[in-house]
Amino acid sequence: MPKGRKRQNRKRIGRWTAQRLAVLDEFLQGGEHLSARDVYQRLREKEINLGIATVYRSLDFLIEIGLLRQYDFGSGEAKYELNDDEADQHHHMVCRVCGKVINYSKFVKRGLSLVKDIKMELEKNYGFKINSHQFEFRGVCGVCGD
Ligand SMILES: [Zn+2]
Numbered sequence: 001m002p003k004g005r006k007r008q009n010r011k012r013i014g015r016w017t018a019q020r021l022a023v024l025d026e027f028l029q030g031g032e033h034l035s036a037r038d039v040y041q042r043l044r045e046k047e048i049n050l051g052i053a054t055v056y057r058s059l060d061f062l063i064e065i066g067l068l069r070q071y072d073f074g075s076g077e078a079k080y081e082l083n084d085d086e087a088d089q090h091h092h093m094v095c096r097v098c099g100k101v102i103n104y105s106k107f108v109k110r111g112l113s114l115v116k117d118i119k120m121e122l123e124k125n126y127g128f129k130i131n132s133h134q135f136e137f138r139g140v141c142g143v144c145g146d
Pocket residue numbers: 095096097098099100140141142143144145
């Protein structure tokens with residue numbers, strides 16, 4: 001197979017459609033940590049009836065082009081959210097009792113130089129170009145801890 005064609009195949013991720021825009025819109029309107037089923041439900045409430053398979057395909061597309069990122073917070077269901085710029089990326093604390101996910105970003109600003117050092121070290125040692133990072137802490141939230 002000629003090289004050019006192979007590259008083309010790998011890049012075939014599709015293009016923008018009204019459905020994909022509608023899915024993205026749910027996140028732009030403040031939806032965070034949504035599962036595919038959440039997105040599906042929200043769209044239904046607005047009488048936008050997409051099949052669940054279309055929702056999944058749209059989410060994959062939005063991840064592929066870097067607008068969304070995907071997490072597994074341990075609930076067994078993937079969650080999606082907007083992909084922030086690395087500089088003001090938020091991070092997560094996940095309660096292992098109720099499954100609540102708390103966003104935080106504040107202390108990360110203070111820790112940025114530490115993160116920078118770690119990145120440089122990793123890039124040097126592994127020859128790996130890092131363009132995003134994510135911290136996730138798991139534990140028990142204030143409500144469940146009482
Ligand atoms: Zn909790």
